[in-house]
Amino acid sequence: MSYYLATLVYEIICGEGAHTPQFEEQVRLLETGSRTEALNAAHEIGQQELLVWQFNNSAKVEWKFLGIKELISLPGFFHGAELYQQHREIEHAEGYRNFVKDKTIQLQHKQEHAIDSL
Template sequence: MYWFVAKIVYQIICGKGEHVPQFDEQLRLISAVSRQEAWRKAQEIGQQEQYAFRNQKQELVEWRFINVPELHALDELKDGMELYSRVEEPDNAGNYIALLQMKAAQLQSQKLFELNV
């Protein structure tokens, strides 16, 4: 068996979709005997995990599976290895950094680092 990282992409559509387009890009760890099997398994996950619900305004919110646009084989699993990298080009670097700092502070305040998982 081999390990792969698959990017599974969903489009998030609220109501009639008259909003800024939103996409959820998920990285999933896949165990498979071949690249083809890994891609097929990622496709199955994408199909099975799309869903819809009603929000507080009773608008339909859908997570529609788009596809698996990336699949990366992992030679080995080791501590600290890079699984994925993406270069962001935000409109405002200061706002982007502030958002990252806020998210990191939230993780630390939740004491996630003290959990024995």
Template sequence: MYWFVAKVVYQIICGNGTHTPQFDEQLRLISAISKKEAYQKAREIGMQEQYAFKNQQQELVQWKFINVPEVYTLDHLTDGMELYSRIEEPGDPNSYLAWLQMKSAQLQGQQYIEVNV
């Protein structure tokens, strides 16, 4: 087994989404036998850890899984540990999402296909 760190990205949507676009970029520690397996495990974590709740104004707040754009090999740490999280507020959310999807497609060894979110 090897250790990897994978970036898992969520879009934060509050209410009807008419706010400044926000993205939560989390670095996750993954134990796997290959980079491909690390990528697949990171996607599973991303999908499983999507969640939603009501804020104080009773608006729905959602953490929507977007994708895994980066995976790096590491030495030794704890499996599944969150290493880093950052809220992204890009000026152009569509360009940001396109970049993220392209990076993820590169990891999969696939040609980039645009996905509208």
């Protein structure tokens, strides 16, 4: 089996859609036997997670699956493997340093089953 990262893209439509267009990108981990199977699995997940609901009993909110933006084959996993990196230029560096320290403390005190943002 191989691992893939698939980026699924949804359009978020509120009411009649008379608003600034909104899109959501989700990165999903897939374990499949081939690239074709990974594409099929990503498409299936995208179709399964379509969502429509009424907001405050008035405006309809819809997540419309647009497609798969990216499919990346991952090399073998190992402890400490780098999956993502991002470089930032921050004007208020001390504030960013404090933010990172605070997030580290929060993560150390959360329960095992808590979901943390990336």
